[in-house]
Amino acid sequence: MKRVDTIARVRRAFHVQGWSVKRIVRELHVSRNTVRKILRSDETDFSYERERQPLPKTGAWKAEIEHFLAANEGKPSRERLTLIRIYEELRALGYDGSYDAIRRYAKGVKGSRCSDG
Known part of the structure; x- marks a missing residue:
């Protein structure tokens, strides 16, 4: 409705x-x-517009994320770091963003690498 x-x-x-x-x-x-x-109210339609779209905080950390993902590619599957583990490593280095931003970035990088090959 x-x-x-x-x-x-x-x-x-x-x-x-x-x-x-x-x-x-x-x-x-x-x-x-x-x-x-x-x-x-006398409104005939209610809508919500977000005033500001927050951006993920991965910008300054892209090189580190790329480094972890590249290191993972050469390893056997048992020795690869999971995205959670990569996130925890980045947190230890000072990253204060979310895990979801890391996951989305890694998915985008993986998609672009798969389409190149």
């Missing part, structure tokens, strides 16, 4: 049919806070 349809159904149920907020929540499967927000 679209947001605009939900807003119309909530307002119709409250103003025309005389339903309580609790009944609207149960019948239309919408949270109580959403119902209150719809009834208090």
